[in-house]
Amino acid sequence: MPRIAVDAMGGDLAPEEIVKGVSQVSLETDIQMVLIGHADKIQSLLDGGSYNPELISVRHCTSAIGMAEDPKEALRTKKDASIAVAARMVASGEADAMVSAGNTGACVLAAAKHFKLIPGVRKAALASVFPRQTEYEGQDRLGLLLDVGATVRCDAIELAQFAIMGNAYARRVSKVRSPRVGLLNMGAEETKGGDVLVQAHRMIREIPDLHFVGNVEGNDIATGRADVIVTEGLLGNVVLKLLEGIAEVAANVASHAAHESWRWRLGMAMLSSGIAKVQSLADFRTYGGAPVLGFEHLCIKAHGRSTAPAIRNAIKVAAKAVRDQIAPEIAEAIAHVR
């Protein structure tokens, strides 16, 4: 029975939506959860809805790290912050994995501070799912991009290790048995992108049981040519935020257009079912979240604007990853790339 530590105080909609998500999971699964945060507040929110008390416990703590706080400084001064308490609970074995919708940097740093890296792993990676077109029947409608900001710059070995970590995670979490792994680059040819990428290409190609599709370019991100896209944190972060930014601009343009003329308003109404579909696809709030990979324990960073369904997804994904024992598989594959 996996036990998940849930940061009740992290995120724009905490603690209300976090508690709601946890309550829902308690009625649908056998996942054990600990809500970490202000106990009275959490208990009154729990009591305001329905939940299974056998699966939920509460760990009181008095402080939380804000979304805009400097992660390093905040973790240093707020030892009792919900996110730090969650990480310590996982590290000490009181829980198996953690979920937080709070400050991303604090999530990654709390994991780095309290969790051990998987033997052989050199750097942790923050991975994020993103919406894209699909290319084949049965392909997941979401791709996985890593790293998106845990490690700014990477050498070839680190990139090859990210390929292994992303592959292991995607195999468990998506329905795709053999995800297509690509290396983000500025050209399809293996000679492109400078020394680090040329060497990373060669190393990833040699990894056993990994379906490497070679270099992928910027346009391939949107088309679904790869299910797992490997890159350094700087590049991954820019790509992820650009995808989010375009989705927001498109939504703005559409809502602005609807105010402009009756023709447009009517047209948008005719298209409403399709627009809703596209919006849900591009809505980062509905996804499970971004796993911090490379540590012996899993930390899932849910989107800052997570609502209850997103928290619910994140907890279920974390529990699945615990059940499927992703860390040992990564440790074994990593032995090929050091």
Add this chain to the structure above:
Amino acid sequence: MPRIAVDAMGGDLAPEEIVKGVSQVSLETDIQMVLIGHADKIQSLLDGGSYNPELISVRHCTSAIGMAEDPKEALRTKKDASIAVAARMVASGEADAMVSAGNTGACVLAAAKHFKLIPGVRKAALASVFPRQTEYEGQDRLGLLLDVGATVRCDAIELAQFAIMGNAYARRVSKVRSPRVGLLNMGAEETKGGDVLVQAHRMIREIPDLHFVGNVEGNDIATGRADVIVTEGLLGNVVLKLLEGIAEVAANVASHAAHESWRWRLGMAMLSSGIAKVQSLADFRTYGGAPVLGFEHLCIKAHGRSTAPAIRNAIKVAAKAVRDQIAPEIAEAIAHVR
């Protein structure tokens, strides 16, 4: 009177659309143009339409570099390729700038081989315009992103020099007198992104007469927070191709949707004027092209799928840059950043 060397054989729609674009410019301006390519073919295309023979001459050459050819190898073996002839004409003073819709790598390499770097400039940059939302009245609807692939990785000085080059070009080509220049990074704080970006931030901030808005993140690319976005080639190339890829996916989804149901078809019809507007905004074929910056002479790389209007824009932009003498301004500003 600027004289522009135009590669008649480069691009998916060459030589037909190239010759058509040149013919149009000859009827509208006083720009002198040399069409470089197969003389008989070009002359018969010219004669098929109307043009001003006083402004157009033809330089015969027998070979051309294909879009998929390896640029280095092709330039080495095809000394007589249209793009190489164009670059040599500019270098020898027979023309003032060149325009090609051909192989991008060959364009950059031909410039690198035959043109001198502006004194003080360390690396050339390929810049590209891209569509985005605007933030203020009078802002150009296109932003400028550089480098998009001429230089894979950059140090801080090179990035600061790109800021100067992009600023000088944008001031001349767009209507914005003082473009907002941003440094692409993974966070707004000046401490983000690793040593190179932290140092580049500090250097760009010190450049006189340059409106630096600080770090811009991925989502800012779509919103118009900066008019000129500075980054290394690897990152810029991925961003540019991602923008192109998303535009294509959106077009595919829309046309697919229209086939699905009469409701959608009708909805699309109601929205057609708006969709056309968005499409024209996202249509990379209608833009003037991507300047190769940093050399004493300008080379403008038009999109590979350029039609006559795109070639026309590219030639006019090249002529304007020649008239406005962009290279001396860059040389002067560069003196601050070495």
